[in-house]
Amino acid sequence: MHPSLSGLLLLLTARPRDERGDVPGWVMVTLMTAIVVAALTPFVSDELRALLSRAFAMVSG
Secondary structure (H helix, E strand, C coil): CCHHHHHHHHHHCCCCCCCCCCCCHHHHHHHHHHHHHHHHHHEEEEEEEEHHHHHHHHHCC
């Protein structure tokens, strides 16, 4: 490996990492998921109930 590349790799991996993550990004993903689920629920609720009933019937025998 080229010396400058190995030095850069060492700098990138040796730095302390922030374990909190990207809080605003997670909030946005969660909010968008909730909006999509709420928007689709009126259209797919009957099909979802039927799908879950069939799945539970298959598992319970």
